[in-house]
Amino acid sequence: MGEVPLVGVGVVLVENGRLLLIKRGNEPGKGLWAVPGGKVRIGETLKAAAQREAAEETGLNVDVGDVAWVGEHLTDTHHIVLIDFYAKATGGELEASDDAEEVEWVPLDSVDSYPLTPTMTDLIETLRR
Numbered sequence: 001m002g003e004v005p006l007v008g009v010g011v012v013l014v015e016n017g018r019l020l021l022i023k024r025g026n027e028p029g030k031g032l033w034a035v036p037g038g039k040v041r042i043g044e045t046l047k048a049a050a051q052r053e054a055a056e057e058t059g060l061n062v063d064v065g066d067v068a069w070v071g072e073h074l075t076d077t078h079h080i081v082l083i084d085f086y087a088k089a090t091g092g093e094l095e096a097s098d099d100a101e102e103v104e105w106v107p108l109d110s111v112d113s114y115p116l117t118p119t120m121t122d123l124i125e126t127l128r129r
Contacts, residue, residue: 005072009050010037010076010084012068013060016126021114022057022100028078029117035084036100057078057100062087069123084123091100 012035013020021033036057040049049065054062065086074078096103106114111124 005079005081007040008037008052008080008082009040009046010035010082011050011054011062011064011087012084012123012127013062013087013089014108015089015105018056018105019111019127021104021106021111022096023095023102024117025099025102028073028075029113031115032117033114034120037084037125046083050087054087056098057096058103059095059097060089060092063090069126071119071122073119082119
């Protein structure tokens with residue numbers, strides 16, 4: 001059996017017209033901005049992975065809802081299938097940690113001014129519809 005794509009999840013938190021973004025501290029996409037997220041672990045449900053990644057990267061506890069966007073990230077070295085979920089913050093304290101260098105609430109109409117990971121363009125278009 002050869003290598004297979006990885007599965008990643010993202011958390012789409014929108015409050016008062018602002019989207020929560022993190023600045024990635026690791027590859028792929030180090031230094032670029034994206035929604036909080038990461039790889040799903042063996043035995044972990046997609047929604048549980050999204051909750052864990054949100055807590056690890058932002059300090060927030062979230063209630064994960066419906067799927068917001070599905071896509072994939074393909075490079076010479078990575079193939080990640082991405083599933084982003086809408087979520088609501090239910091507690092915790094906002095703080096960048098784990099592999100997030102920074103965390104910031106960004107007005108939806110200003111998101112394009114940030115250096116984004118390649119898949120964020122599709123997600124933003126979906127959110128603006």
